[in-house]
Amino acid sequence: MKRALLIPAAVVTLLTLAGPAAAAPLPGEIVHTETVSMSDGTPITVGFTEWPIRALQSLDFTFQPAGGIGGRTGLVTTVSPSGDRRGLKGIVLQRRDDAIVLPRHPRAAQVWGLDVVSLPEEGTWRFEFAVENAGGTSTGVLPIQAIEQPGPPLGLSWTVALAPWAPVVALVAVGWIRTRAIRRGAKPGWSG
């Protein structure tokens, strides 16, 4: 009888202990996942908080290698559709050459992740992965499609934002020209 109880108890304990490690990161936030096959056969699950991805729109990525991130270093080179190997810019991203050294996700420390970043260009991006561990380096590639940016065309947004400054520039320029005599005729003395 005792043994009969022990087995389910052990199963429950195992499931509870194993749960957090195996649990999908950012529950309720990840809306899509893709799997990257790596050269050593250990796949990486990439999670997205927005899908489809629109150019310029922020999202979080999670990167979860099978077997966890312990003892491994993750690198991703984000190649933009126009070929920029540092396509994904960030204010505090750590890099090794062009590759971003993957940090843990701030709200899901069991996986790597990038939070509040955007893909600035429309088209097909290439995420080139490299995972280093004691046994060597494995590599893999994930193509990611970024569709058209939301909102009005960027040119229009910039025009609307900058237009109010045109009369300001004109007024300052006219004022500057009209005060030319004052500026040129200033006494060169040092009395303050």
Added chain:
Amino acid sequence: MSPEPSHIPRREVTGAWFLLLGYATLLTGMVWDGQWHGDVGPDNFWTAPHLFLYTGTGIIGLTCLIVVLLSTWGSGPATGTPSVTVFRTFRAPWPFLVGGLGASANLLYAGSDLWWHEVYGFDIAAGATPSHFGLGLSIQVEIFAMIMAFAVLRRTRSERWGLALAVGLATLGSTSAFNMVSELLFQWLPGIAPRVLGLAAAAALILSLVVGLTRSWHWPAATGLTFVLVQGGLALFAPAATRWYAEAIGQPMRDYAANLPQVLIGFPPTYPLVALLAGVMTAWAVRRGVHPVRIAVAAGALAGVNTALFYGGIGIMEMNLPLTLVAATALGAGMGSLGWQSAVLLRRFRERAAASVPQAVIA
């Protein structure tokens, strides 16, 4: 004992100090916000650093509104500060008209920024957005208003220290707008970091403005001291406040958050040496009778050299150092000349204020 008649009404003196308080609050919010984005990340319209930004702008806007209303309907002699009549009714002294317009524009761009973040999210890493560009320019207008308000005063020691403090805040605070404009104008230049040019231009303009405005060695040197206070104070405050706030609202710090003060690389901390040197050059020029414009240009060039060498030294920007050094020095010298000419106009502002006293009394 006062050598000058009190031709500037009290409301404008108090108003100038309130502009300074408002801008100090705004700058604190801006530096804290930058630190927060780097070390923690997620934000929304209501985060504490953002509230500092809005409060600062609110203080500036309300101050300008109150001063204009009091100038229009208040009792006592009219102000000697050059003023304009707006909508045929409101009598607005120039510094407070400019400040009010800056604060209003800031408010409008903040609204458009809210919309922008709703559509695109909160990533600000992709570069300047149209709404951030507008915010940066509006805040720069508020900075100019604060300097104008103190440039008209300068009668007492405390008012002159007010100018020095305003200039210390303005030097650090001008980074945002000057960087954005510089990136827009100079991105195409090969081998030259546009941000270095922007920061060199800001430092050169403001330093030469102080030389031209005060024409004594004390005040360029004093602005070096106030700059140390501003940058040092914010370097202590921003990382500590970020850590505390993240803990308070339960946000984890980023994996690679070094929690080091970003404000120390946002503007060269070596700048006070340049301000001190500008003071020394001024003292020498006063004794030798050298034309002040030469000192203003030299101080500007020196600010350019300092900026290029600092960023070349710490290596956080991609650039060809000799090329950037030449460009920053030349731009610094040019801005030095511009700063001098702006100072001439601002001094005239004050002279007109003094000259108009008898008329105001007669009226």
